[in-house]
Amino acid sequence: MAFAGMDVGTSGCKMLVYDLDGNVIFQTSRRYQEEGDKGYRELDPRMVLRYVKEVLKEVGENCPKPIEAMAVTSLGESVVCLDEQDHVLANSMLTGDSRGIPETKRIIDKIGAQRVFEITGLPPNELYGLPKYMWLNENTQAVKKAKAILFYEDFVGYVLTGERKVSYSSAARSMAFDIRKLEWSEEMLAMAGIKKEQMSVPVKPCTIIGTILPEMARELHLNPEMKLIVGGHDQSCAALGSGLKDMTTGECGMGTCEFMFTMLPEAKMTPEMRKDDFTCIPYIIPGTYLSSIEVTTCGALKNWARDTLFRDIYAKCSHEGKNFFAYMDNLAADVRTEVLILPQFGSAGNPDLSMDARGTITGLTIHTKAEELYRALLEGMAFQMYLAYERLEKAGTAMQSIVATGGGAASELTLQIRADVFNRKVFSLKSDESGTLGCMMMAATAAGAYSSLAEAIKRAVKIREEYIPDKEMHAYYMEKFKKYKQLYTRMFDFK
Numbered sequence: 245m246a247f248a249g250m251d252v253g254t255s256g257c258k259m260l261v262y263d264l265d266g267n268v269i270f271q272t273s274r275r276y277q278e279e280g281d282k283g284y285r286e287l288d289p290r291m292v293l294r295y296v297k298e299v300l301k302e303v304g305e306n307c308p309k310p311i312e313a314m315a316v317t318s319l320g321e322s323v324v325c326l327d328e329q330d331h332v333l334a335n336s337m338l339t340g341d342s343r344g345i346p347e348t349k350r351i352i353d354k355i356g357a358q359r360v361f362e363i364t365g366l367p368p369n370e371l372y373g374l375p376k377y378m379w380l381n382e383n384t385q386a387v388k389k390a391k392a393i394l395f396y397e398d399f400v401g402y403v404l405t406g407e408r409k410v411s412y413s414s415a416a417r418s419m420a421f422d423i424r425k426l427e428w429s430e431e432m433l434a435m436a437g438i439k440k441e442q443m444s445v446p447v448k449p450c451t452i453i454g455t456i457l458p459e460m461a462r463e464l465h466l467n468p469e470m471k472l473i474v475g476g477h478d479q480s481c482a483a484l485g486s487g488l489k490d491m492t493t494g495e496c497g498m499g500t501c502e503f504m505f506t507m508l509p510e511a512k513m514t515p516e517m518r519k520d521d522f523t524c525i526p527y528i529i530p531g532t533y534l535s536s537i538e539v540t541t542c543g544a545l546k547n548w549a550r551d552t553l554f555r556d557i558y559a560k561c562s563h564e565g566k567n568f569f570a571y572m573d574n575l576a577a578d579v580r581t582e583v584l585i586l587p588q589f590g591s592a593g594n595p596d597l598s599m600d601a602r603g604t605i606t607g608l609t610i611h612t613k614a615e616e617l618y619r620a621l622l623e624g625m626a627f628q629m630y631l632a633y634e635r636l637e638k639a640g641t642a643m644q645s646i647v648a649t650g651g652g653a654a655s656e657l658t659l660q661i662r663a664d665v666f667n668r669k670v671f672s673l674k675s676d677e678s679g680t681l682g683c684m685m686m687a688a689t690a691a692g693a694y695s696s697l698a699e700a701i702k703r704a705v706k707i708r709e710e711y712i713p714d715k716e717m718h719a720y721y722m723e724k725f726k727k728y729k730q731l732y733t734r735m736f737d738f739k
Contacts, residue, residue, distance in 0.1 A: 245693055248314035249683025252396045259299045260680040261307050264693055266704030270307040272299055283342030286335035289324040296400055304465030311467055313691040315475035315683035318396035320417035321373040325390040334386035337376045342599055344375030361513045365423040365524035369597050374419035377436035387437050397475050398444040405454035405472050410444035413480035416525040423526050447474050449528045450690040473687040478679050479503045484528045485682030486647040487705040494643040498652025502542040505534045506641040520595035520635045537632040538593035542625050545589050549621055572618045573657040581616035583607040584731055585624035594632035604735045622658050626665040627728040645669040649678040664717035674706040
């Protein structure tokens, strides 16, 4: 039997087909480009759909086994507006798009920040969907003309089945979903001129959306009996694919941004959580809730440093056929440095979400070496996560270990620094694609191939490496962390 997960992201889409032990049978992907400038960041849904279909067709034509069921995970917040003829009405605004700041203030003024948080589990911020939907409604005709407003998860599901159903985890990124009632908040939607009927029906995890349409199966050469299963927001699916099933484990997705999930003891939206921009969202495992910590610049900041600060080293590595990051990891492995870096280079995550922040490098001398700067970057990201986690612990989370996923988890140095800073074991996984693995597990559970998600996790999620905290390094980092907190207090909002 074969089951699949598709990931529709900001910069590309990919699809992996698995057996029930989590082994990859077939995979393929496509890259695409976002559009916009001067603070605008957009995706053209027609372009995305074209590449999604290319991926599906390649799977249909080349996968050695027919796919029984699949689920889709996708980027959060961004929506696709379709008219009565299913024509796209506007590009999708991405999370980092600068639009929505005045609209967020209006939401707070009308409804109140704490009440928004208690309804949606999201502290009001332009990062989330509703302020951007307000801008779309007030500056275009897209919302007014839309028959359907879909996230990319249910957009793909609708194209393939003709049915409009969406996961709780994707709906929850809209800032218009009532996380206690598990339904759309008409009061919140009305702020953007949206009617509940324009949105897809929110459904519980592992719900079957429908069978692939005959014409889609023929066009894409897919199994005509293939079922589409509700998927979810990319970070939630990655958490499932990393084995997050109770309060003892946290999941840290290390990509362009870095996103850590920990489980809460209950649905909890305190004023202190709102102040620090911590979320409370329904998880894929029924009856459970997660909170999140985000650092918005991790992978992007490493790439910036590679292309600017370390340009000559990068050129040398490229000429010699070496992996730049592996080379720098080795160079910085035994370094201790007084350099401190605040990683808010243009945007910031918890505990002070901002799309207009500035980073800081301090502690430099004329003797500072490249490997010190590189190590300080990795440490700065870990310190920022730890600074936020110290505050989140007050909400009752009880994380004892961390599972790292995403491209950043390939760095052993990064994971050892995390273990030493957090003083907790850190695990990497054999699977590099926890989001699609999570989708596969939901699809197979819905189809009855697993008896439960717990069985799916036990069978398909496999640990690759364990990183144990070093007591001496933890003590060293706690002294350095004191200086980091002082620097953060003084410099976070400096412009």
